[in-house]
Amino acid sequence: MELLTPDEMGRADAFTIANGVPGAVLMERAGLAVARVAAQASGVGSRVLVLCGPGNNGGDGFVAARLLAGTGYRVRLALLGARDKLRGDAAIMAGRWDGPVEPAAGASFEDVDLVVDALFGAGLARDLDGEARALVERVNESGLPVLAVDLPSGIDGATGAVRGAAIRARWSVTFFRPKPGHLLLPGRLHGGALTVAEIGINPAVLDEIKPRAFEDVPALWERHFPVPRTDGHKYMRGHLVAVSGPAQATGATRLTARAALRAGAGLVTVACPAPALPIHAANLSAIMVRPVDDAADLARLLADRRLTTLVIGPGVGVGQGARDRLVACADRRLVLDADLITSFKGDVDTLAGLIKGSPAAIATPHDGEFARLFDGCPDILGAPSKLERARAGAARLGAVIVLKGPDTVIAAPDGRAAIAANAPPWLATAGAGDVLAGIAGGLLAQGMPAFEAAAGAVWLHGEAAQEAGPGLVADDLVDALRPVYRRLFARLGAPV
Ligand SMILES: NC(=O)C1=CN([C@@H]2O[C@H](COP(=O)(O)OP(=O)(O)OC[C@H]3O[C@@H](n4cnc5c(N)ncnc54)[C@H](O)[C@@H]3O)[C@@H](O)[C@H]2O)[C@@H](O)CC1
Numbered sequence: 001m002e003l004l005t006p007d008e009m010g011r012a013d014a015f016t017i018a019n020g021v022p023g024a025v026l027m028e029r030a031g032l033a034v035a036r037v038a039a040q041a042s043g044v045g046s047r048v049l050v051l052c053g054p055g056n057n058g059g060d061g062f063v064a065a066r067l068l069a070g071t072g073y074r075v076r077l078a079l080l081g082a083r084d085k086l087r088g089d090a091a092i093m094a095g096r097w098d099g100p101v102e103p104a105a106g107a108s109f110e111d112v113d114l115v116v117d118a119l120f121g122a123g124l125a126r127d128l129d130g131e132a133r134a135l136v137e138r139v140n141e142s143g144l145p146v147l148a149v150d151l152p153s154g155i156d157g158a159t160g161a162v163r164g165a166a167i168r169a170r171w172s173v174t175f176f177r178p179k180p181g182h183l184l185l186p187g188r189l190h191g192g193a194l195t196v197a198e199i200g201i202n203p204a205v206l207d208e209i210k211p212r213a214f215e216d217v218p219a220l221w222e223r224h225f226p227v228p229r230t231d232g233h234k235y236m237r238g239h240l241v242a243v244s245g246p247a248q249a250t251g252a253t254r255l256t257a258r259a260a261l262r263a264g265a266g267l268v269t270v271a272c273p274a275p276a277l278p279i280h281a282a283n284l285s286a287i288m289v290r291p292v293d294d295a296a297d298l299a300r301l302l303a304d305r306r307l308t309t310l311v312i313g314p315g316v317g318v319g320q321g322a323r324d325r326l327v328a329c330a331d332r333r334l335v336l337d338a339d340l341i342t343s344f345k346g347d348v349d350t351l352a353g354l355i356k357g358s359p360a361a362i363a364t365p366h367d368g369e370f371a372r373l374f375d376g377c378p379d380i381l382g383a384p385s386k387l388e389r390a391r392a393g394a395a396r397l398g399a400v401i402v403l404k405g406p407d408t409v410i411a412a413p414d415g416r417a418a419i420a421a422n423a424p425p426w427l428a429t430a431g432a433g434d435v436l437a438g439i440a441g442g443l444l445a446q447g448m449p450a451f452e453a454a455a456g457a458v459w460l461h462g463e464a465a466q467e468a469g470p471g472l473v474a475d476d477l478v479d480a481l482r483p484v485y486r487r488l489f490a491r492l493g494a495p496v
Pocket residue numbers: 010013014023026027028030053054055056057058059060089119120121122123124125126127128129132149150151175199
């Protein structure tokens with residue numbers, strides 16, 4: 001589940017080589033992994049065009065070409081650049097290939113069943129232009145199925161960005177660990193189905209490299225997941241307050257409150273202006289409702305220290321009222337969302353100062369809210385990737401940031417970050433964010449640390465959306481959490 005930037009992967013290779021595994025051996029294994037996936041993709045006897053670039057990615061291509069040709073595939077190999085310019089392991093592998101080498105520029109795509117893209121991988125250093133770019137565009141226009149070696153050529157492994165142009169692959173094979181560019185958009189859309197192949201790198205190298213980015217999967221946070229205890233009771237599972245907006249904007253808070261309860265919070269109270277109270281009361285059963293007209297009322301409610309966790313933002317309205325309410329609750333566990341974030345437009349340092357005393361704080365902006373909060377922070381908004389933007393934002397805010405989207409990034413102030421890849425497209429629906437804030441709050445209320453709670457919530461949210469399926473509306477997510485919890489508890493060895 002660790003993600004390695006191309007630089008970190010280079011260090012993993014170097015450590016392995018320094019520990020006695022020759023680079024050529026790693027490359028043979030990498031090429032073998034590519035050949036295996038090619039063989040799954042296309043039957044024996046099919047026609048494979050291997051496109052090799054000028055570096056070690058091309059070296060993997062030479063190996064795969066040799067292995068496929070040796071097992072009954074009809075292989076052509078085309079090289080971008082001059083053969084006598086190949087260096088190191090790539091040159092060794094080119095020497096082991098005894099078939100013809102065509103120039104890639106004019107290579108024909110006629111009578112080809114599968115293209116293997118071994119042009120550029122971790123070493124992509126600038127935007128594609130000239131011959132390389134024309135070749136990539138020709139491959140894409142051909143419509144042929146493509147298997148990418150390591151990364152689709154033109155995708156930046158660290159950021160997921162398209163550098164000028166990028167191969168659209170149906171399959172990708174990467175080595176040892178995925179790279180952020182496999183999960184971040186648009187990279188993920190270019191990569192197709194991803195295989196992560198072992199090539200003989202000892203995972204102990206991770207102790208040296210200390211990666212700071214992870215895929216958001218249960219292994220990342222399950223150690224902290226609050227599994228209910230047989231001898232437990234609801235008061236051990238936290239009391240959460242969802243702060244509601246006025247009578248005409250109550251639905252968001254109910255979604256949040258229901259999601260928090262479903263996620264396992266022991267008790268949930270909706271705190272709302274008095275005119276909204278009958279509306280909430282008529283629509284809620286297991287959730288309590290309390291009148292809270294202003295920040296002073298909220299402070300009175302919170303005199304009860306058992307109210308440990310607040311979700312504030314959905315439907316609360318933008319402006320001074322939201323800011324004042326935050327002041328009243330800033331020393332509790334917090335999920336900050338939507339209107340609350342917008343209420344601190346261009347004023348992140350004030351927000352950071354207010355929540356300094358919070359034992360665990362999570363902010364859940366989408367791109368627009370993030371841009372508003374960090375308005376005036378070009379270093380953060382201009383960071384080279386979504387991963388780096390979220391990290392820089394979390395460090396500045398002093399809270400975990402969940403930067404939402406199809407490739408949601410969860411980042412902690414200490415630099416840890418996770419990328420989620422399990423959200424289906426139909427999760428982009430009205431109210432889904434309110435549910436996410438509720439799940440995160442529900443996990444915080446049960447004592448989960450902020451980073452793990454945020455990553456867990458994002459994963460659960462994506463799984464619930466998959467469970468509910470197409471046609472999903474936000475209310476469905478709350479119900480769909482039940483089978484997701486059943487499976488998760490079974491995995492964690494909890495009674496189900
Ligand atoms: N020993 C190792 O380090 C291993 C490396 N492996 C493979 O090696 C790859 C990395 O190899 P390299 O570091 O040689 O990098 P690449 O082969 O990805 O690319 C580097 C080459 O491309 C050129 N280049 C970079 N950007 C360009 C652009 N925009 N336009 C035109 N030319 C450009 C560079 O000048 C250099 O010649 C991995 O992606 C993986 O496929 C695997 O064989 C596993 C072992």
